[in-house]
Amino acid sequence: MTRRRASDIDIEAARHVARMDRDDWSDAQERELRDWLARDPRHSGALLRAQAAWMTFDPPRPAQAAQFDTPERRKWLSRRNLLAGGGAAIAASFAGALMLGGGTSYATSVGEIRRVPLADGSIAAINTASTIEVKLDDAARHVRVEQGEAWFQVAKDKQRPFVVAAGRARVRAVGTAFSVRRRAGGADVLVTEGEVEVWADGAEGHRVRLRAGARGFIADDAAIVQQPAAPSAIDRALAWRSGKVDLAGDRLDSAVAEFNRYNQRRLAIADPAIAGERLDGVFRTDDPEGFAQAVRITLGVPVDLSDPAQIRIGSPAR
């Protein structure tokens, strides 16, 4: 049997929509439609598309617009509002108290990435689930990464050093660009432009300079580990600034951990045997389902999407 062409299926779908558009829909027609839908998995898509296309001829109605205000839309709007207004103010009133003279606090929720222009002309890009505080005065520019990760494009100002604190770690820059990520046991610094100086608070005698393309880890015990990194590796690690996760031979378990930073819907590896599989590709941070589907195709493992709270990758271990 030859596979039928999509355009032929479209014609049949249009016939069904025209018939459904009448007001004398009968049980016999219902059965006929069901049979037709069961005959080919593509039929339901063709019917949905034909129905939706036909509905684009409906005049826009205010009542209908309200009905379109579905839960996901409202959730999204309220999250937006929260961040734009009240939420940031509440976060500031909490976190602000921790700052010495009180600075400005910026917080992002899970999955949110914010770009914030600072008063001195610098720019901060704040990654998912992060809180930073910014305090600018005549003598210095202080930023504290309370939680999470941020990247800074620092405006040149020799009179006022730009110092980022993350736990014990300190990073000092004049005019340069770098990211700081708080981790368990220390902080990660990636330099994208220029040069920075890093040290641990209380161990000012041990300072290390990191140039563009370098990666440093400042441990809570004041040890500084320097790793040369290829520019491409730095770019990939900072792909979050454009809402992406960029994998190049990364392990499945670390990729899963990365996606889980951005999404309420968690990814879980059901089969430990595949945790070390290597993956390539660029994905949206907010599309764990797309990533899981790509893993399914690439590794040929099952993916269970039935649970709205988590996506399970691989066959459950028995």
Added chain:
Amino acid sequence: MNVERWRRRAAWVTEHVIPHERAVRAWLARHASQEDVDDVIQESYSRCAALESVDHIDRPDAYFFSIARNLLVQRLRRARIVPIEAFAEIDAYQDDLRPSPEREAGGRIDYGRMLALIDSLPERRRRIVRMRKIEGLSQREIAERLGVSESIVENEIFRGVQAVQRAWRDGEAEAEARMNDDREQRT
């Protein structure tokens, strides 16, 4: 799926997916034949129809695109005509569908375009579609008013559905609107 849910799902597709179909088609067409594109688009809508719920989808256009992309990758893999490296490139094209103010504006249905499309239909079809959609008459009422059989009305509606199906596939809705703009500028 019951009728009410089906209608809501179709309304969701009308608002969030159909306006982006052309962009997704254009992207697919760079990697696949016209026949494959048509199949992938149809299968992508089938996935939308099969979804238990769409409440968790924040960005339906990106979602629809990733379904289509994955179906394409599957298809290419099955055909074994594309080396593995090409998949990285296929992923990278996601950038094309990132939200932007222009895209947001392009993602809304301009009803003026839809009216222009209705007006471009042959006379009897145009009258019937207007009576059905704009005046809100049922097919039976239209048949009575025009003194024709209901099956004639249904057949014109069928042709009307085909016209709007085609419009969203080929971008005629946009083309029609451009013509309309030209006309307005001339007058």
